[in-house]
Amino acid sequence: MRILDLNKETTSNILESLLKRSPNSYGEYESRVAAIIEEVRKNRDAAVFSYTKQFDRAEINADNIVVTDEEINEAYATVAPELLDVIRKSLVNIRAFHSKQLQNSWFTSGENGTILGQKVTPLDKVGVYVPGGKAVYPSSVLMNVVPAKVAGVPHIYMTTPPGADGKIAASTLVAAKEAGVDTIYKVGGAQAIAALAFGTESIPKVDKIVGPGNIYVALAKKAVFGHVSIDSIAGPSEILVLADETANPEYVAADLLSQAEHDEMASAILITTSRALADQVSKEIDYFVARLSRKTIIEKSLENYGYILIAPDMETAIDTVNEIASEHLEIVTKNPFDTMTRVKNAGAIFLGEYSSEPLGDYFAGPNHVLPTNGTAKFFSALSVDDFIKKSSIISYSREALEDVYRDIVQFAECEQLTAHANSIKVRFEDV
Amino acid sequence: MRILDLNKETTSNILESLLKRSPNSYGEYESRVAAIIEEVRKNRDAAVFSYTKQFDRAEINADNIVVTDEEINEAYATVAPELLDVIRKSLVNIRAFHSKQLQNSWFTSGENGTILGQKVTPLDKVGVYVPGGKAVYPSSVLMNVVPAKVAGVPHIYMTTPPGADGKIAASTLVAAKEAGVDTIYKVGGAQAIAALAFGTESIPKVDKIVGPGNIYVALAKKAVFGHVSIDSIAGPSEILVLADETANPEYVAADLLSQAEHDEMASAILITTSRALADQVSKEIDYFVARLSRKTIIEKSLENYGYILIAPDMETAIDTVNEIASEHLEIVTKNPFDTMTRVKNAGAIFLGEYSSEPLGDYFAGPNHVLPTNGTAKFFSALSVDDFIKKSSIISYSREALEDVYRDIVQFAECEQLTAHANSIKVRFEDV
Known part of the structure; x- marks a missing residue:
């Protein structure tokens, strides 16, 4: 070395x-990814099935896109008992660490009956992308799903590309089940990201997409950012x-x-x-x-x-x-x-x-989904924070608003936003 | 109605x-924004000055791009004393609310000498974009700068487009100074975002860019996401x-x-x-x-x-x-x-x-920079959270690792990552 x-x-x-x-240096793939996204947005399931045929050589349709209980049972019968054992031990540690990241809603109450605070709510629907291919990483499934689960996300969907035989690796299925995934869809690549971002007949639109993937997946995540939230690009x-x-x-x-x-x-x-x-x-x-x-x-x-x-x-x-x-x-x-x-x-x-x-x-126990490529300067490990959002809470009494209303009117008028000023004045003056 | x-x-x-x-529906502007970013990345200051001449009709160069103390003093002499007064009152409330968002680093210690935790560090350099033009919103300056300041960000830079006379609105300058901006650069538009994302001779590369702007600014922020962090797109x-x-x-x-x-x-x-x-x-x-x-x-x-x-x-x-x-x-x-x-x-x-x-x-006091367009499903108000990152901390003693080393080796070998397994084994076995 x-x-x-x-x-x-x-x-x-x-x-x-x-x-x-x-992944930001791979501009040449961007237009191909954009075309896939546009196609899935327009033709939904039909586009997803067609890309899965083209890229994964698998015949997927509305009837077999969702992994069945039978397939999951089969997976449990297939994986080494030692692997299941270590997955469960590891899950205990991952859950314990992430539970400490939970944040409470809070409020403060001030003079004259003011209440200010922050309400913490878990996201409603999360999509977890799991790469397929030869390298199968059940640990990655645990690390992406557990923080969402601990945050309290009620709907966790997983997408992963099937093999040509339409199957998903047994250890991926077992890890998903153990971690608490609700539904697993057999679809991968940019088409999976597009389906999660915009929804299709079979795949629900989610609020956030997490999980690693190849360059197509990474660019697709970046492209749909804003329509949905994403984790940092790996x-x-x-x-x-x-x-x-x-x-x-x-x-x-x-x-x-x-x-x-x-x-x-x-x-x-x-x-x-x-x-x-x-x-x-x-x-x-x-x-x-x-x-x-x-x-x-x-x-x-x-x-x-x-x-x-x-x-x-x-x-x-x-x-x-x-x-x-x-x-x-x-x-x-x-x-x-x-x-x-x-x-x-x-x-x-x-x-x-x-x-x-x-x-x-x-x-x-700490998450192994971590910022790469110098982005640790501004990004953090995947965590419970990624699966909640915070709403500000503001409540003033009449007395509290009356005390400060002239200041607010002053500020609004300086910004020439007279309807802003009016909405405060109307409560105390004859306008 | x-x-x-x-x-x-x-x-x-x-x-x-x-x-x-x-802003995600404005694809047609994307190529123009991409061209501006590329040009600033390549020709740095020269590109920034040239775009400022073209778009803002202002003659900006390396000697006058930074707002001077004289200009700030002049601004203080210009703004209405009532506005300064209300800015200061408002700042007290904004600081108080955001101070409650501060998160501590934490750790837990477990059996056999394990320590796990999260270290909170403020970002080092933040760029705040402030729109120019006729509508001048000093309140927006306060809302974007204060959370960074409360988080402990040591370097806060502001960029805002100058008027054709090369000047910045007095209330913007006063708000920036009161809120604690370190340096103000006279540059706006996609060129300002590109300069903050990649750095030029005059403008430092930052870790995160926040602040509202027109469609060019919004698309530029999305384009540089990953090179730097950004707030949500307004x-x-x-x-x-x-x-x-x-x-x-x-x-x-x-x-x-x-x-x-x-x-x-x-x-x-x-x-x-x-x-x-x-x-x-x-x-x-x-x-x-x-x-x-x-x-x-x-x-x-x-x-x-x-x-x-x-x-x-x-x-x-x-x-x-x-x-x-x-x-x-x-x-x-x-x-x-x-x-x-x-x-x-x-x-x-x-x-x-x-x-x-x-x-x-x-x-x-709560932030007025809020998620728009349905993104409140997954994004939150701008907050101190936006200006920190968290590093995981992992420390195991020999005894603690020895207790679990076979499990880790097992997991790594299931994933066929033999060098991973080796790095654990080498500490306990003759490999």
Whole structure:
């Protein structure tokens, strides 16, 4: 793995290279996605079935688009009991963590009978997109569904592309059922996003669409944003390890590779103040890569977006951590909690040498749907917050409004909004 | 004002008509906006100055793009002392309400030394867009800046189009200064949004862009979403009054008009269970419209998007309220708090006959930047939440990880992510 000295130029080159992976840089697909959306909006079910035939080679119609109880029972009979067991253990942790994110409605009451507040309401209908294909990630189903469930969303729909045989992977179905999905539709791609955003005869229009997908799915989500809400647009996975000389090079190497194996666009970066650690990690990586099943992907990903960076001091290292704003950040330093207080931008922060990143992917409880590609500067992990909205509450008594009515009239008149002023005055003056 | 009986068909026709006002329906402008963004991305300041010359007829360059202290002092000398006074009173209330939205970082510690939590960090740089032109709304400056300030955002930049003389309205400058904007740039339109999203020599790249604007600004914000975060895309203003026979028709009429005066696309709807109230409100509206300064706009807006709807019962009325999901909802019924508990979708809810909507626009404290065009089903008022992000915190001890490591390995292996499994195993097994 390449080892570079960390300086402004290195950082800026790396940032530029990483940002090229953004779904925002794929303008050429936009018109194809726009055409699919328009077609589904116009011809609804017919368009959805036709695209499913074209892209997934599956014969889907109004009678078989919904996954049946029989199919779910069959899935339970198929999955390894060990997987079901670990899904259930993991669910306990995911539910526990997300339950702590619940927010209450609140109000304050003031002088003269004023009440101000915020009413928290769960969204009514949520669509969860689950990718199909060879890679099947039941953990991702749990992470997308549980926060909605904990928020109190009454209707959770899932869409996922069927195989050519019209079937959905058993572990996806089991995870969906365990997490609490209400209905599963056999449709994927941009056509699924369009169907959820505008509704068809078979698929209900939802309020929000979440879940990862390929570039077509990502662009479709961006295109329907505003008609519905979406989660942040997912880019390729990333890990950044910040380590000093106390870190265990074997662990650091193994953790870097855990993200590099996701796909060829994934990024794995070590920033360290120790040249010795840098060399050792590089050797450990060579050792592991040769032995891992996803060797080809890993090699490509490390070649494209893998770096070991040697920082002159911890301060520079942390500045770079904040600039990269990685999806996953591991801090393996003498005092990881102290270091953490200086980190501003990261999706999830793993502290100490036993907090390996896959612990967060599968088990600990915090969400593994995290902001990628530098968006941790302004986006957060998927959470219960994503599945609620807040309405302001304003209640004034006659006395309270009378006390301030001239001020409001003044302000409205300064903005030349005389009907605004009139609506206040009418309550106290003869207009 | 037209009076209709409320039924499924009426509701669905009205909803269809309202949704046509969405900025999402203006695809034809998208390519022009995309071209402006591309040009600013490539030629930076030069492009910004050139568009400002073209669209605003103002000569802006690197030396005069930033509003100076002298210009701000001049603005203070210009604005009416009464306006400054009411701005300051209003700021006290806006700050007080938004301070209650602040969220703490939190953590939980579990068995065997596990720590899980959420770290709240304010965004670092925020851009606030303020429209120019004839309509100058200092209240909007306060509402966009204060939540960012309360959240702890250290860098707040404002952009607003200059007049042909290169000047910004005095009340805008005073409101910006009072609210705590750090730097004001004289640039507007899609070029301002592009500059904030990508940075130029003069204008810093920000993490999030908020604030209302015309269709170019709205589409530009949507286009840069993902590169930066944005607030929800603002549509035309709306008021929905839900009233029974106890409501005062004069107040209801005045309140409906307060939103109708905003622009010709604004919508004002009364839903009532009382035919007598419907008739009285209609008469009051005729009386007021003839006397209000923005008569022409109001007439047009009522003709396009104004309705008085007579509901067969309160339940049907509330169902329609939830379907329309209005930006502003006034509840003027016998028991407004009881009615409110059944409302799911509304940006801000005003309770009782002394909670006139303009009270919320200017003074009470809750934000007046609210979801429009049915998006109250999934979006919330602008708030402190918009200016923070949350990083997950995960820390496991050796003992804690050892207890569960086989489960995690199991899950990873089911997903065929062997490098994930390896990163856990390496800590406990000889791999």
